């Protein structure tokens with residue numbers, strides 16, 4: 001059998017979470033749809049209604065408030081930034097982001113989350129061969145999602161949205177959070193693999209000079225991931241769990 005990655009060439013793998021290890025990109029996607037559909041309707045805005053493509057084009061993979069700001073900009077709308085502590089009722093970038101988080105948290109509590117089976121197969125494979133692993137997620141919910149999915153104990157290094165915000169690191173598509181993940185693992189980015197399902201995340205891995213960027217196509221499209229800098233594109237991480 002032919003495998004796409006020769007793990008002997010790399011010391012570490014840095015995984016995005018939502019859409020790569022767990023199917024929670026869909027949960028985020030629905031929460032964003034609920035937020036912006038309500039928001040545009042209640043405002044009586046004449047702006048084009050929210051559509052599924054908006055998630056992939058403006059929001060996917062980015063930190064919470066960047067997603068709000070970038071979607072509003074796509075409709076020529078601006079709001080005051082506000083503060084992360086803003087209540088969900090506040091009409092600010094942070095308030096809307098926190099409103100979306102209420103939708104996300106309710107769905108996570110109601111439905112729980114199971115990791116992708118193929119992703120667990122790859123994690124087991126890497127653990128067996130001693131390859132270092134980390135999670136690099138834009139989400140402030142990453143620790144809760146890892147816990148709910150039963151994956152928390154597998155990762156000593158987790159760079160999430162809260163860690164990035166505390167350290168003042170710009171979010172994806174900037175490479176900084178992935179570079180921080182590599183630094184915390186003690187590996188050279190050239191000898192590490194980034195695994196990402198979002199265009200913004202693939203672009204971050206590419207900009208960071210990582211040895212290999214794997215695009216995981218969960219609906220974005222292989223062409224878009226390759227255009228953003230993915231070296232290989234797979235649809236299931238089990239495709240990478242073997243020796244070449």
Ligand SMILES: O=P(O)(O)OC[C@H]1O[C@@H](O)[C@H](O)[C@@H](O)[C@@H]1O
Pocket residue numbers: 017018025028059060061062063064067101137138139140141142161198
């Ligand atoms: O959970 P948070 O902190 O609101 O972060 C949201 C973002 O988290 C990312 O991991 C997802 O890929 C994004 O699409 C999502 O919008």
